[in-house]
Amino acid sequence: MSQYDLLLAGAGHAHLGVLRRWALVERPPGRIALLSPGPEAWYSGMLPGLLAGRYAAADCRLELQPLCRAAKVELIEGEIAALDATSRQVELADGRRLAAEWLALNVGAAVAAPPQQGDAMQLLAVKPFAGFLAGWQQWQAEPRRLAILGGGAAGVELALALAGQVPALALFCAGPLLAGHAPGLRLRALGHLRQRGVQVREHCPIGRIEDDWLLxxxxxxxCGRRLLLASGARAWPWLAASGLACDEQGFVAIRPSLQSQSHAQLFAVGDCASLAGARRSGVYAVRQGPVLAANLQAALQGRPLRQYRPQRHSLALLATGDGGALLAWHDWSAGGQFYGRCKDWLDQRFIQRHRLVG
Known part of the structure; x- marks a missing residue:
């Protein structure tokens, strides 16, 4: 079993920020490793542009090895099968075991799927991105009518990116489209979706799949053969089984210091964590990065920890599939090509910032 002073599990937005910070400034002492399912990290904000043909796959992903090398961190590739929170031991799918004095989780979440009876309908989840892209390429060899499950930002962006690539497209929302966002953003999104011929079904929760029917x-x-899952996040089962304190949905309950409520030597950030006021969004995960980096350094050196305070409002930028974007801030919304260029600049800047240090 390999032993580390600190193990960063997952290559999410927050951990990328931690590595970048350590590559530019001296990292904390000790043996540190990053555990990732693969050698690359995908940037979710650019996925709609990739599907719409505006980006190449290489534009949307980061090679982790150069970033780890610059941060003097060991890169380990592997899938987590189990975690023992008390001993901070991680068991990988291939049987390897890793242990750490301090552990940070930025492992994201799975995509929720309705129960399925029969195998007449193919399901494709938007995460993990590499698997989704491989599955989408197979589907595109023979385009068919498609349904998307999920009325959040991801579902809307995917529908607008894919509308012209399939014979017919339907988008199903359990509640109103873009619930929790500015009303103007919802109306603008509905207008774009209707212009692109997308059938939008609001307040239509899908409880189960029977053969080729959504119910x-x-x-x-x-009725159809293909369902794209962009619905709510589902916690990895091994989190609740680890002994960690979790919320009702199985996400890790954390303190404002980003520490687990039950295990102080374990941190959790991003979609796998649960903290009042913090949404499961890349915007929030990026903001957690500097606090996590500071607290991991402080923990390894026995100093007091900082508190993370979620921002009350966040900027929403949704790609419309044609190079434009919809923007919302508080109750104000707008749309057009100018905002699409702003989104492109922000997305490309994120990639470039984390490539430059390699």
Whole structure:
């Protein structure tokens, strides 16, 4: 079993920020490793542009080895199968075991899927991105009508990116489209979706799949062979099984210091964590990065920890599939090509910032 002073599990936005900070400024002492399922990290904000043909795959991902080398951190590739929170031991799918004095989790979340009876309908989850892109390429060899499950930002962006690439497209939302966002953003998104011929079904939760039918309650609402999952996040089962304190949905309950509420030597950030006021969004994960970097350094050196305070409002920028974007801030919304250029600049800047240090 390999032993580390600190193990960063997952290559999410927050951990990328930590590595970049350590590459530019001296990292904390000790043996440190990054555990990632693969050699690359995908940037989710650029996925709609990739699907719309505006980006190449290489534009949307980061090679982790140069970043780890610059930060003097060992890169380990592997999938987590189990975690023992008390001993901070991680078991990988291939049987390897890793242990650490301090452990940080930035492992994201799975995509929720309705229960399925029969195998007539193919399901493709938007995460993990590498698997999604491989599956989408297979689907595009023979385009068919498609349904997307999820009325959040991801579902809207995917629908607008894919509308012209399939014979017919339907988008299903459990509640209103873009719930929790500015009303103007919802109306602008509905207008774009209708212009692109996307059938939008709001307040239509999909409870189960039977053969090639989607059912809302007991009512069949759509028939087809392909369903794209962009619905809510689902916690990895091994988190709740680890002994960590979790919320009702199985996400790691954390303190404002980003530490686990039950295990002080374990930190959790991003989509796998649960903290009042922090949404499961890349915007929040990026903001957690500097606090996490400071607290990991302080923990290894026995100094007091900082507190993370989630921002009350965050900027929403949704790609419209044609080079434009929809913007929302508080209750104000706008749209057009100018905002698309702003989104492109922000997305490309994120990639370039984390490549330059390699």
């Amino acid at each position: 809302s309650g007991d009512e069949p609402v759509w």
